[in-house]
Amino acid sequence: MKLAVDAVVFGYSKDLNILLVERKYEPFQGGVCLPGGFVLDNESLDDAVQRELREETGLKLNYLEQLYTFGSPERDSRERIVSVAYYGLVDRTKVKPMGGTDAEVAYWKTIEEVKSLNLLFDHQDILNKALERLRAKLTYAPIGFDLLPKEFLFSELEHLYVSILGRPIDRRNFRKKIMSFDLLEETGKKVSEGKGRPAMTYTFNKKRYKELERNGFVLQIF
Amino acid sequence: MKLAVDAVVFGYSKDLNILLVERKYEPFQGGVCLPGGFVLDNESLDDAVQRELREETGLKLNYLEQLYTFGSPERDSRERIVSVAYYGLVDRTKVKPMGGTDAEVAYWKTIEEVKSLNLLFDHQDILNKALERLRAKLTYAPIGFDLLPKEFLFSELEHLYVSILGRPIDRRNFRKKIMSFDLLEETGKKVSEGKGRPAMTYTFNKKRYKELERNGFVLQIF
DNA sequence: GCAAAAGTGTTTCGTATACACCCATGC
DNA sequence: GCATGGGTGTATACGAAACACTTTTGC
Numbered sequence: 001m002k003l004a005v006d007a008v009v010f011g012y013s014k015d016l017n018i019l020l021v022e023r024k025y026e027p028f029q030g031g032v033c034l035p036g037g038f039v040l041d042n043e044s045l046d047d048a049v050q051r052e053l054r055e056e057t058g059l060k061l062n063y064l065e066q067l068y069t070f071g072s073p074e075r076d077s078r079e080r081i082v083s084v085a086y087y088g089l090v091d092r093t094k095v096k097p098m099g100g101t102d103a104e105v106a107y108w109k110t111i112e113e114v115k116s117l118n119l120l121f122d123h124q125d126i127l128n129k130a131l132e133r134l135r136a137k138l139t140y141a142p143i144g145f146d147l148l149p150k151e152f153l154f155s156e157l158e159h160l161y162v163s164i165l166g167r168p169i170d171r172r173n174f175r176k177k178i179m180s181f182d183l184l185e186e187t188g189k190k191v192s193e194g195k196g197r198p199a200m201t202y203t204f205n206k207k208r209y210k211e212l213e214r215n216g217f218v219l220q221i222f
Numbered sequence: 223m224k225l226a227v228d229a230v231v232f233g234y235s236k237d238l239n240i241l242l243v244e245r246k247y248e249p250f251q252g253g254v255c256l257p258g259g260f261v262l263d264n265e266s267l268d269d270a271v272q273r274e275l276r277e278e279t280g281l282k283l284n285y286l287e288q289l290y291t292f293g294s295p296e297r298d299s300r301e302r303i304v305s306v307a308y309y310g311l312v313d314r315t316k317v318k319p320m321g322g323t324d325a326e327v328a329y330w331k332t333i334e335e336v337k338s339l340n341l342l343f344d345h346q347d348i349l350n351k352a353l354e355r356l357r358a359k360l361t362y363a364p365i366g367f368d369l370l371p372k373e374f375l376f377s378e379l380e381h382l383y384v385s386i387l388g389r390p391i392d393r394r395n396f397r398k399k400i401m402s403f404d405l406l407e408e409t410g411k412k413v414s415e416g417k418g419r420p421a422m423t424y425t426f427n428k429k430r431y432k433e434l435e436r437n438g439f440v441l442q443i444f
Numbered sequence: 445g446c447a448a449a450a451g452t453g454t455t456t457c458g459t460a461t462a463c464a465c466c467c468a469t470g471c
Numbered sequence: 472g473c474a475t476g477g478g479t480g481t482a483t484a485c486g487a488a489a490c491a492c493t494t495t496t497g498c
Contacts, residue, residue: 001225001263003293003304041223041302045293069291069306071225071267080263082225084291084304155477172479173461196476197468222460377450394452395488418449419495444487 004083005048006036006123008067008130009059011092012147015163017108018127019090020117021056024103027078033120034127035106036083049086057098057106062146063089068129075122087130089146138164139221142183145204151187153199154178161221177221183209226305227270228258228345230289230352231281233314234369237385239330240349241312242339243278246325249300255342256349257328258305271308279320279328284368285311290351297344309352311368360386361443364405367426373409375421376400383443399443405431 009019022032035056039048046064053059064086071082098106109117114127137143144160145152154175162169178184184202192198209219231241244254257278261270268286275281286308293304320328331339336349359365366382367374376397384391400406406424414420431441 001261003223003225039223039293039304042295044295045291045304066290068288069267071261071306073264073266082261082267082306084293153477170461170463171477172463175478176480177460192469193476195470195474197478199477375450392488392490393450394490397451398453399487414496415449417447417497419451419497421450 001080001082003039004036004081005039005045005052006034006083006085006126007049007053007064008034008085008087008127009053009057009061009090010087010130010134010147011090011095011108012160012163013092014159015110017092017110018114019057019059019106020109020114020119021104021106024105028120031120032117034085034123039084045084046086049088053088056101056104059090059095059098061088061090063143065133067126067133070122070126072122083126085126085130087133089143091147091149093149135165140219142204142206142209142219145206151189151201151203153191153193153201154184155199157202181219183212183219223302223304225261226258226303227261227267227274228256228305228307228348229271229275229286230256230307230309230349231275231279231283231312232309232352232356232369233312233317233330234382234385235314236381237332239314239332240336241279241281241328242331242336242341243326243328246327250342253342254339256307256345261306267306268308271310275310278323278326281312281317281320283310283312285365287355289348289355292344292348294344305348307348307352309355311365313369313371315371357387362441364426364428364431364441367428373411373423373425375413375415375423376406377421379424387444396443403441405434405441 007019011017011019019035020032021035023029035053037048037052037055039045040051043051045066049064050061053061065088067085067087069082069084073080075081075083092108111131114124118124119127134143138161144157144164147160148156157178158169158171158174161174183205185205187201187203189201190198191201229241233239233241241257242254243257245251257275259270259274259277261267262273265273267288271286272283275283287310289307289309291304291306295302297303297305314330333353336346340346341349356365360383366379366386369382370378379400380391380393380396383396405427407427409423409425411423412420413423
């Protein structure tokens, strides 16, 4: 019996993306799946995920959380492999275009695109579970900010929520709610994205959030 | 590297209890820990937990859910053992007084009692995580009923919430809230527990809840 | 008749929701 | 000057929270 880790890495640019790897050689040549690999003898599970991601894609996570452990005896046709799945969040504007390694190519896909790819093993199940968790957590934890650049537009935050939760949001009420937490700070800069009125950029005050959290505060959106 | 499962089994009678096992022989003779054991080659993780619990205590769970996987290289001093932790709920009125097996004795302890026991390995961490999850889930899922007899008093449900959440509850508002879901059914029986006015017993309509859940209903207490 | 637990309504307050117009810019 | 996205306030409705007395039984 072998122990592996797999990671669902979420990125956001206009829409939610997932990081996938494609195998260049056998076994499963051309197959697409989540990044992951076996756990080494003397490393923790968290370390194993970070190492695999570094090796395969070289990216830096803003957030990482254990998701669920998948252990059905039939999940890998070759031999019994139990996999501890994680999900992570990255700021895609910080990610360099990645080529992958000798054995794999890495790229981003939207949820919709993934559906038609038929991921190897039970990786679609893992992805579904990660999505469920991400959607739930978005409403009671400030993890959306880990998908955005340090300085972001309010509208980006709003679109992120709309696109991940998959339902419309009232702009005015959303702003009121978020602002009521007093966790966003204006940078003073205005950015013009080409069209329309230029918008203010904000940063999320994580330190203040952690402080509030310690005192029992629970951020609650919807 | 070995793979194990461990279970935090919660029971309720007047207060929240946890099922523990005490080892009769070496290694760790006299040590107290959570029930658990190694996963067999061809069984799923869920099956492994159920089997271990059956072997060690013979009890029947009303609810079982995977909790978290603990994989620090140092968590077991003998060798690398990764453990997938579960938590389960039982109706203690259905549990026979258990003797345990050849190698172990099983018994119930309250949270407070456990604290002074110094559980083996990282089992106190596992227990803390299970408690956290149980408390959270109690407010948005109908899992309290899995700790009670099929027919229960409303006051038992209320005391269960008070004792698990660890804070007072307004009796009237709590009843209003629970009753508004329309998921409890009167049995028509009144039970006198010795002192005070006899009370009605209720059953929880799980079928109806599942039905509502499918349609997007989310039970929300507090 | 008193101790003990069960059962029950109303008012108040805060927050979620619904909703539409003006503003600053690029072209 | 018009198209595009940014920014803002108010009224209503609903649900959470606060709060105390009566009822039924055992002793």
